[in-house]
Amino acid sequence: MMNISEEPSSPEPSPSLSPSPSVSPSSSPEPPAVAVRATDLTVVRGPRPVLHALDFTVPRGQITGLLGPSGCGKSTLMRAIVGTQAKVTGTLTVLGHPAGSAELRSRIGYVTQAPSVYADLTVRQNLDYFSAVLQPGRAAASHRRDDVARVITEVDLTSHADALAGNLSGGQLSRVSLAVALLGTPELLVLDEPTVGLDPVLRRDLWNLFHSIAAERGATLLVSSHVMDEAERCHRLLLMREGEILADDSPDALRAGTGAATVEDAFLHLVDQANTLQRSPR
Numbered sequence: 448m449m450n451i452s453e454e455p456s457s458p459e460p461s462p463s464l465s466p467s468p469s470v471s472p473s474s475s476p477e478p479p480a481v482a483v484r485a486t487d488l489t490v491v492r493g494p495r496p497v498l499h500a501l502d503f504t505v506p507r508g509q510i511t512g513l514l515g516p517s518g519c520g521k522s523t524l525m526r527a528i529v530g531t532q533a534k535v536t537g538t539l540t541v542l543g544h545p546a547g548s549a550e551l552r553s554r555i556g557y558v559t560q561a562p563s564v565y566a567d568l569t570v571r572q573n574l575d576y577f578s579a580v581l582q583p584g585r586a587a588a589s590h591r592r593d594d595v596a597r598v599i600t601e602v603d604l605t606s607h608a609d610a611l612a613g614n615l616s617g618g619q620l621s622r623v624s625l626a627v628a629l630l631g632t633p634e635l636l637v638l639d640e641p642t643v644g645l646d647p648v649l650r651r652d653l654w655n656l657f658h659s660i661a662a663e664r665g666a667t668l669l670v671s672s673h674v675m676d677e678a679e680r681c682h683r684l685l686l687m688r689e690g691e692i693l694a695d696d697s698p699d700a701l702r703a704g705t706g707a708a709t710v711e712d713a714f715l716h717l718v719d720q721a722n723t724l725q726r727s728p729r
């Protein structure tokens with residue numbers, strides 16, 4: 448099982464954790480500096496394509512922000528990367544394997560937008576449960592105990608470890624979901640809007656945690672947000688709009704390239720540019 452903090456089941460065809468037959472395997476070995484590579488990545492949801500022939504890479508060991516307005520396709524892209532999205536075509540390589548491969552399950556941590564932990568279990572009981580699913584068997588018991596203690600410390604929930612999840616605040620619950628995703632020390636963390644609804648202090652604390660996870664263990668983080676000020680906290684950005692990638696660059700390069708003072712202004716500049724191109728006769 449992937450370290451997955453999953454939302455309730457979607458009305459779409461049930462997602463498969465095995466490689467989608469329509470996603471071509473990568474033809475050449477992936478350089479170690481690349482965590483995710485997409486070529487001509489297209490996803491159809493319902494009756495229409497929602498991601499349109501995307502080409503991009505996500506570098507290893509860094510925080511890449513996936514930013515764009517509501518409905519532009521951020522969650523869909525993340526679902527494709529973790530292997531839970533149906534109707535994916537093109538090439539999508541994750542940590543050197545086709546997205547959805549069995550080898551990737553223990554190497555990816557995923558937190559969905561509507562994370563679910565069991566409200567009637569304590570923080571530690573939730574983590575014990577998910578840890579037992581990931582690493583079953585008596586032989587792994589002491590490893591599981593250490594792993595659970597480690598993630599509780601990492602997300603700074605030691606003082607709430609024995610509190611019922613149902614009695615926690617929104618920010619504390621987000622951190623429990625993150626702790627689930629951190630079990631087993633995954634190399635790639637895919638976090639879908641992890642800071643939504645949190646106050647500025649909690650948002651800052653979570654971003655500091657993301658940076659320490661990337662710096663201390665060299666993990667790759669892909670973090671979605673529609674709050675543009677969070678873009679400044681990322682090493683790299685994928686700016687999305689209507690199922691397309693408008694820019695794939697560092698925040699500094701984006702600002703410099705567009706002459707904008709902020710990433711938000713750079714994004715608006717790129718949107719205007721794309722609209723003008725769309726309108727101009729061929």
Ligand SMILES: Nc1ncnc2c1ncn2[C@@H]1O[C@H](COP(=O)(O)OP(=O)(O)OP(=O)(O)O)[C@@H](O)[C@H]1O
Pocket residue numbers: 457458459492493494497515516517518519520521522523524560673
């Ligand atoms: N289950 C579904 N069936 C059909 N279409 C869907 C489904 N879920 C999402 N879509 C469509 O796919 C597109 C991309 O949705 P997605 O959830 O990936 O966007 P998002 O950028 O993550 O949005 P948000 O920031 O609001 O979460 C949207 O146009 C949405 O209407």
